[in-house]
Amino acid sequence: MITHLHTLSGHQNPIYALANAAEENAFYSAGNDKGVVEWSLTSMGFVKVLAPVQSSVYALHRHSNFLFIAQRSGVILVFDLLLEKTIAMLNHHQKGVFDIKTIGHKNELLSTGEDGTVAVWSLKDLSLLYHFQVIQNTVRVIAISNDEKEVALGCKDGMIRIYNSEDYGLITELEAHTLPITSLQYDPTSTYLISGSRDAQLKVWHLPDYSPGPAIPAHMFGIYSIAFHPSAPFFATCSQDKSIKLWDSKNFKLYKILSLEKNTPGHFHSINKLIWSNDGRYLISTGDDRQVMVWEFNP
Template identity: 75%
Template sequence: MITHLHTLSGHQNPIYALANSNKEDAFFSAGNDKGVVEWSLNTMSFVKILVPVQSSVYALHTYQDLLFIAQRSGLIMVFDLLEQKVKATLSFHQKGVFDVKTIEHKHEIITTGEDGTVAVWSLKDFSLLYNFPVIQNTVRTIAISNNEKEVALGCKDGIIRVYNSDDYVLIKELAGHKFAVTALQYSPNGTYLISGSRDAQLKVWGLPDYNLKESVPAHMFSVYAIAFHPTLPYFATCSQDKSIKLWDSESFKLYKILSLEKNTPGHFHSINKMIWSRNGKYLISTGDDRQVMVWEFTA
């Protein structure tokens, strides 16, 4: 079902961020190396340093032909993938930016991070439209509902705060985790929100009411990413415990564990980020061991 295909080496420091390219056969990685790297899925090899950065990169986000590069300094670089140049630099956050998402129907970019504040930007001219405080410390992750009507924020105090995307009014607080919420995704079929935390648990919140449906003891340590397959009923999780797990997205049955401890290929340090390729053929993972691993998936 899922097998190790290739390990891409070259980063000299821990890697925190992955994003697909605007092209189907390429993706980007970044972390403490002060540069964003482009890789080819066709040749399974390094392509180039896409752009140098001034500080560590905590998040990458691709929207159409734009790549948003969120940094420890608080700056967010907007890189045009067609023109191959920096188009804008977004400056508001006073500390590291941990997540970037787009709300397409509103032509907005939403960012958050270590300062506990959300900033909303225009996709048209990259101006700052709005900002509001969420908590005194870190907001780690953002999820946008499928209809783009709701924005969920995973916070350091263990609470998920859900906002209306029209006016950014707080509509719900979900208290289920004991520690910081570190991963958050709406399911592709729109029936639930799933969260992962430093408490190593997955929580499944039924929609539209956000009632707690499932608590899954998923990992030994923090859950750092949740990634739904683009077309099939599976999702993957990765953790500080150095394992990747593949789950059924309807029954939450565990199908596969990828870990050196389980005698499969795997990472030898914390796994910080994971994405599926656009066509769903590959799962890509990375972390503190400075390796980028590509896994081939067959249903």
């Protein structure tokens, strides 16, 4: 079902962020190095250092021809992929930016992080439109509902806070986890929201009312990324426990564990991020061991 295909090396420090390129055969990675790297899935190799950075990169997000690069310094770089240069620096956050997402129909970019605020930026002119305080400490992760009407925020206090994307009014607060929330995703069928935490639990929240569903003791340590396959009914999770797990997205059956401890290829340190390639052929993982691993998926 899923097999190790290639390991890409070159980063000198832990890697925290991955993003797909517009093309099906390329993706980007970044972390505690001095640049964002472009990789090819055709040659399974390094392409180039795309953009230099001044501090660690915690998140990457591509929208159209822009790659947004969120840094530990609080600055978000806007890199134009056509011009191949940084065209703007977004300055609002006083501390590290942990996540960035876009709301397409509103032409807005959302950013959040260690200062507990959400900033709303215009994708038309990159101006700051609005900002609001969520909590006094870290908001780790943003998830946008598939209809883009609701924004879910995973917070350090273990709460999920749901906001209306039209006016950013608070809809509800979910007492979700006993430790900080580190991953959050809406499933592609708009059936549920799923959250992962430093408490090693996955929790399911049924839509549209966010009523609690199954609680799954998924990993041994914090769950840092949840990634739904773009077309098949599966999702993957990764953890500080150095494992990747593949799940059925309908009944939450565990299909596969990828881990050195299970005698499969795997990472030898905390796994920080997972993405699927645009076409769903590959799962890409990375983490503190400075390796980028490519896995081939055959459902």
